[in-house]
Amino acid sequence: MTIYKYKDTGLLRKLCSIHAPSGEESAMKDFLLAYISENQHRWKTRPEIIEGEDLHDCIMLRFGSPRTAVFAHMDSIGFTVRYHDQLVAIGGPDTDGPHLLVGEDPLGPVECCLRTTPEGHLFYDFPRAIETGTSLVYKCNFRVTKDYITSCYLDNRLGVYNALKLAETLEDGLIIFSTYEEHGGGSVPFLAKIMVEKYNVRQALISDITWITDGVVPGKGVVISLRDRNIPRKTYLQKILSAAVGSGLPHQLEVEGAGSSDGRELQQSPYAIDWCFIGAAEQNVHSPDEKVHRADIDSMIDMYKYLMKHL
Incomplete structure (x- = not known):
């Protein structure tokens, strides 16, 4: 019987049930700030918390001397x-x-x-x-079986969950909780300005959820997206792929011509920022019954922990 590494599904259940569609993320922000306040003393590195009216409902966490940022959007459809x-x-x-x-x-x-x-x-x-x-x-109907988690809003509450699990051991890095992503974006430009001008961070990972397709299957590992509607810089992708192979963790490669993420806004910003979308794949996209294999959740969290040490 497979024993999955990340078994605290109660946190993910709570995240999926929070009412936070695009433009109305304040309840998610309040939950995350309370969660961070309650749990950061257990984390390897206590972060600087950047939030306030200048960031609307976004949150940035700075750990140590960051080289890479992780973006996770908080909003839902x-x-x-x-x-x-x-x-x-x-x-x-x-x-x-x-x-x-x-x-x-x-x-x-x-x-x-x-x-x-x-x-x-x-x-x-x-x-x-x-x-x-x-x-x-x-309406949230969160279900856990031996191999799968099914719920509305795994996109992108699972990406947020991944970022919170990463925060437990992260020593150097930025974690950025963004808004508006499902309805065209808008917060990433001002977040990118802070990321580059204040912290001199010019590379990012997008902690988001992708699709099961003819080339991406459940249970075979986290997905590293080589492109969607947008195309990341090849030299950065090669750096990530080399590290992913070195990790020994299961992963899959994705090539799509549609779909986008916070990476689109980073690419269109006035800053030279490298980015790559890395996330578990789901079935039943944007429905009340989004479904993700638990092995892919484990792989996603472990891959982020590895990459943030090696990029």
């Missing part, structure tokens, strides 16, 4: 209430099923059903009108 029972998507959520959605408006908690017309228009079914502008997210 979801829906915004419009008028007359209408919904507008936040990011690219799956709308095929009669999914349960939750949220809260001034009249109280909301649990309703998503309804999609044949023309693709989105509505909610609820006994009363929900206040315009209220955000709704998938």
